[in-house]
Amino acid sequence: MSDNKVANASANDTKSANKGKKGKKVPVSPEHIAKVRAEREAARAAKREAMLAQGFDPDCPPELQFIRRPILPLHEGENPMGFKFKLMTYNCLAQTLIRRKLFPTSGDALKWYRRSKVLLNEFKYYNADVICLQEIDFIQFQNFWKDELTKLGYDSQFHRQASKNHGVAIVWKKDYFFMTDKMMIDFDKESSGDIPPRTTTNNAGLILSLKLSDKIKQKYNLKKSGIIVGTTHLFWHPFGTFERTRQCYVVLNKVKEFSRRVNVLQNGNDGDYSHWYSFFCGDFNSQPFDSPYLSMTRKPIEYNKRAKTVIECSTSYTFSKTRDGEEDDAEEEEGGNIEKFGADQPAHPVPQSYEAKDHERELVKQMQSLHNSLDMRAISLYSVAYGRVHPENAGLDNERNEPEISNWAHTWRGLLDYLFFIRHWDYANCVEIDSLESFEKENGLRIRGLLRLPPSKEMTEHGQPHTGEYPSDHLCMLCELELVN
Incomplete structure (x- = not known):
């Protein structure tokens, strides 16, 4: 004035x-x-x-605002000795999947010219060093994301199935890492013992080896080579639990395969897989009490209670032949389920009880044995540490100390997204959640902070995205890690 x-x-x-x-x-x-x-x-x-x-930026126009969440710190008062980096996962809601009937309260928040700016503002604000992205439109990646992320100092890799208009991407800070190898995953073509895919899903995955830059290695005297990081978006279908569980086996098996390849080509085939820290993040379309998640994290796995009921029920569902190209009309993607349940189909994907037929029970036993035969397991970073930083929202609706939600759509709400640390499993009993202390000691890293996730009671009645709140129907998740050799 x-x-x-x-x-x-x-x-x-x-x-x-x-x-x-x-x-x-x-x-x-x-x-x-x-x-x-x-x-x-x-x-x-x-x-x-x-x-x-209140989490708003006063310098930002109201229509480009988003709710800013804090990183809840761990190990406060302990000076970091190693290299710290932030790992994020985010399902950004593919524009090609948006149907107004699925987002009836979102209004202009759905428009790409606006959403793209809000998403970009989020990336700038959280400033993650490695980002795993899902539901990234191929056109937008080529015409928008690639250039905008380059301006922010990132390099990136994108992968999709040719039949889909969207895919997954991994993004990393060029000052800290450089890519030395990559592996594409086509879940429909990946073997899983004697268990074939139940239907064509066109789901894709991507794994990279990101080597630490010489500057970082010298500054922190790091002996490790770098990180292996993968991402995916698993099968979305309500009756897809059995197939998602198979895909989770593929995830662990491909990380094992990729780790071997990296060891041969980059570490002189010395058989020591500890040169690399391995992570796999993404949208697993599975909750912490269902068989896909449990098969990766609770080993040896034994399906019981709800998990057993749901996976057995899913084996009774017959998918449309359009998925396998046997009929002319192509099915919509996950923007809407056009497959009708029919007279012989199960009525609900999560029944109170289900009396499985003999062949269905046998299929589920096969899946259980398949996962227990693989010497790899996943450890959820939020499961290990979120109870330390936000106990009011750890294990509210699950026994794995996971937060309550990461997805808040108009018709469905719950936790679907995870940041996993992947490691060798020696067939010991790993049914219980790893303690934070043992996890950090055994794996040579510290969890320094986790991005806060709101419990459902803090969310609005309407779904996301919404102007001034969130630009996707998913909320990004982030973990700050310290590599300490």
């Missing part, structure tokens, strides 16, 4: 005091002008602080 405007405002403020003093004009002192200016500056600062405290 100019001095003249402040003076005029101050003069107006003193009119009542001067009323009745005919013809006498009292000059406004410089001290009074300074006082009014200071009061207004203080009011603006208070408003700004209030907006920041």
Whole structure:
């Protein structure tokens, strides 16, 4: 505000005091002008602080705002000795999958020209060093994301099945890492023992080896080579539990295969797989109490209770032949389920009880044995540590200390996204959640912080995305890690 405007405002403020003093004009002192200016500056600062405290950026237009969440710290007071980096996973909601009927309350928040800016603002704000992305439109990746992420100092790799308009991507800071190898995953073509795919899914995965830059290795005296990181978006179908569980086996098996290849080609085939830290992140379309998640994290796995009921029920579902190209009409992607249940189909994907037929029980036993035969397991970073930083939202609806939600759509809400650390399994009993202390000690890293996830009671009645809230129907997840050799 100019001095003249402040003076005029101050003069107006003193009119009542001067009323009745005919013809006498009292000059406004410089001290009074300074006082009014200071009061207004203080009011603006208070408003700004209030907006920041509520998670909003006061310098950003309202339509490009998003709810800013804090990284909840661990190991406070302990000076970091190793290299710290932030690992993020985010399903960004593919524009090609948006149907207005599925997002009836989202309005203009669905428009790409707006959503793209909000998503980009999120990436800038959280400033992750490695990002695993799902539901990235191929056209937008080529025409928008590639260039914008390059401007922010990232390099990137994208992969999709040719039949899909969207895929997955991995993004990393060029100052910290450089790519030395990559592996594409086509889940429909990957073997899984004697268990074939139940239907064509066209799901894709991507795994990279990201070597630490010489600058980082020298600065922190790191002996490790770098990180192996993968991402995927697993089968979405409500009755796809059995197939998702098979795909989770493929995830672990491909990380094992890729680790061997990297060891041969980059570490002289010395048989020591500890040169690399392995992570796999993404949208697994599975909750912590269902067989896909449990098959990876709770080994040896034994399906029981809800997990057993749901996976057995899923084996009774017959998928449309359109998925395998046996009929002319192509099925919609996951924007809408057009497959009708039919008279012989199960009525609900999560029944209270289910009486499995002999061949269905046998299929599920085969899947259990398949997972137990693989000497690899996954450890969820949120499961291990989230109870330490946000106990009010750890294990609210599950026994694995996972947060309650990562997806908040109009018709469905729950936890679907995970950041996994992948390691060798020696067939010991790993049914219980790893303690934070044992996890960090055994794997040569520390969890320094986790991005806060709101419990459902803090969310709005309407689904996401929504202007001023979140730009996707998923919420990004992030873990700050310290590599300590």
